[in-house]
Amino acid sequence: ETGVTQSPTHLIKTRGQQVTLRCSSQSGHNTVSWYQQALGQGPQFIFQYYREEENGRGNFPPRFSGLQFPNYSSELNVNALELDDSALYLCASSRGLAIDTGELFFGEGSRLTVL
Amino acid sequence: KNEVEQSPQNLTAQEGEFITINCSYSVGISALHWLQQHPGGGIVSLFMLSSGKKKHGRLIATINIQEKHSSLHITASHPRDSAVYICAVKKSSGDKLTFGTGTRLAVRP
Numbered sequence: 001e002t003g004v005t006q007s008p009t010h011l012i013k014t015r016g017q018q019v020t021l022r023c024s025s026q027s028g029h030n031t032v033s034w035y036q037q038a039l040g041q042g043p044q045f046i047f048q049y050y051r052e053e054e055n056g057r058g059n060f061p062p063r064f065s066g067l068q069f070p071n072y073s074s075e076l077n078v079n080a081l082e083l084d085d086s087a088l089y090l091c092a093s094s095r096g097l098a099i100d101t102g103e104l105f106f107g108e109g110s111r112l113t114v115l
Numbered sequence: 116k117n118e119v120e121q122s123p124q125n126l127t128a129q130e131g132e133f134i135t136i137n138c139s140y141s142v143g144i145s146a147l148h149w150l151q152q153h154p155g156g157g158i159v160s161l162f163m164l165s166s167g168k169k170k171h172g173r174l175i176a177t178i179n180i181q182e183k184h185s186s187l188h189i190t191a192s193h194p195r196d197s198a199v200y201i202c203a204v205k206k207s208s209g210d211k212l213t214f215g216t217g218t219r220l221a222v223r224p
Binding site: 002033035037040041042043044045048056088090092104105106107111 | 119155158159160163201203213214
């Protein structure tokens with residue numbers, strides 16, 4: 001039990017649609033990062049939010065966007081879905097920019113299928 | 116070439132065997148994480164290392180910064196250890212984690 005919950009756990013969309021994935025972190029965890037994990041691959045960093053502002057971004061196009069809210073929840077939005085967006089989307093939270101200290105907590109992920 | 120490489124990609128062991136999973140990286144790092152991912156997808160953080168060695172129960176993780184190499188050892192392996200083990204590094208520049216592709220471990224009773 002990591003204290004990080006993601007919703008929905010599974011969803012199916014069609015190409016061109018938009019999707020919003022949600023992540024609820026532990027109280028006090030003001031850093032959240034999002035990852036995309038294709039089948040059989042390691043997670044790829046999408047972006048990170050710290051105190052409600054984006055402070056790092058991986059090699060993903062602008063149609064991947066996010067929000068972080070004061071209540072330690074966050075969203076990943078993907079517009080104009082493409083087939084290759086089918087993947088497991090993971091969020092991870094930590095207290096402060098703490099990925100140097102090992103205090104990193106992952107959710108169970110949202111599995112997105114784009115048809 | 117990936118900046119983080121793991122070996123082996125797949126590993127099958129009998130219960131009780133000693134297991135070693137390796138991680139090599141090609142960039143300067145400030146920290147290395149070992150993570151465990153079960154079939155449902157959720158990831159659990161096992162260790163964070165910046166030098167030396169850490170032990171937690173039957174798990175031991177070591178890192179050699181000069182050789183850019185880390186190992187995860189499992190002693191007295193058990194079927195419940197079956198999972199994907201992922202190595203991830205935090206580069207010296209930047210805050211993001213870069214992940215290996217994982218090692219899929221199956222421990223047979």
